[in-house]
Amino acid sequence: EPEVTQTPSHQVTQMGQEVILRCVPISNHLYFYWYRQILGQKVEFLVSFYNNEISEKSEIFDDQFSVERPDGSNFTLKIRSTKLEDSAMYFCASSDRDGGEKLFFGSGTQLSVL
Amino acid sequence: GDSVTQMEGPVTLSEEAFLTINCTYTATGYPSLFWYVQYPGEGLQLLLKATKADDKGSNKGFEATYRKETTSFHLEKGSVQVSDSAVYFCARKGGSNYKLTFGKGTLLTVNP
Numbered sequence: 001e002p003e004v005t006q007t008p009s010h011q012v013t014q015m016g017q018e019v020i021l022r023c024v025p026i027s028n029h030l031y032f033y034w035y036r037q038i039l040g041q042k043v044e045f046l047v048s049f050y051n052n053e054i055s056e057k058s059e060i061f062d063d064q065f066s067v068e069r070p071d072g073s074n075f076t077l078k079i080r081s082t083k084l085e086d087s088a089m090y091f092c093a094s095s096d097r098d099g100g101e102k103l104f105f106g107s108g109t110q111l112s113v114l
Numbered sequence: 115g116d117s118v119t120q121m122e123g124p125v126t127l128s129e130e131a132f133l134t135i136n137c138t139y140t141a142t143g144y145p146s147l148f149w150y151v152q153y154p155g156e157g158l159q160l161l162l163k164a165t166k167a168d169d170k171g172s173n174k175g176f177e178a179t180y181r182k183e184t185t186s187f188h189l190e191k192g193s194v195q196v197s198d199s200a201v202y203f204c205a206r207k208g209g210s211n212y213k214l215t216f217g218k219g220t221l222l223t224v225n226p
Contacts, residue, residue: 035216043216043218048213102160104157
């Protein structure tokens with residue numbers, strides 16, 4: 001079965017540094033998402049992306065965050081200046097249709113901000 | 115706002131035991147309800163879903179019934195296997211076309 005691929009699986013960074021989390025969604029999918037889970041808390045929606053623009057974002061997704069689809073296969077999440085509270089597992093997901101209820105998730109990137 | 119509350123884990127069972135993981139949701143509108151499962155080292159996968167009241171979602175021996183009167187969507191399996199060991203997430207979608215609202219997840223460990 002096709003799968004969503006995320007790299008790296010673990011990322012350690014210093015507070016204030018920029019990080020880019022990378023995702024390769026399933027090739028024929030058109031809708032892309034980032035979620036995150038802080039340890040012990042709920043999986044939270046960050047942003048959805050369609051047709052090269054953000055379709056919805058949460059209040060967590062402030063100016064420090066950005067997303068990009070730089071080519072036909074990658075989907076990235078950038079955090080410009082990381083904070084300690086950005087430490088979390090970040091999940092990328094994709095779906096093949098509008099309001100797709102079957103999201104395909106990657107295995108996540110564990111981000112640790114020191 | 116939209117929210118989902120699921121049973122705190124971890125849950126540890128012996129093989130062939132009966133499983134229930136409770137999930138309740140806020141009753142805003144008529145959400146679709148889901149159970150996702152995350153096996154070790156993998157991403158979340160859709161396990162089952164229900165889109166309206168009294169619907170029963172089922173897959174791989176797991177079942178959950180959409181109960182509007184109790185705003186619940188409890189996950190059940192009659193006889194668990196070691197291979198069912200995973201984290202289970204309850205989720206809802208409603209209003210927004212794009213956003214799923216998840217619970218915290220419940221870690222299930224099944225011992226032989």
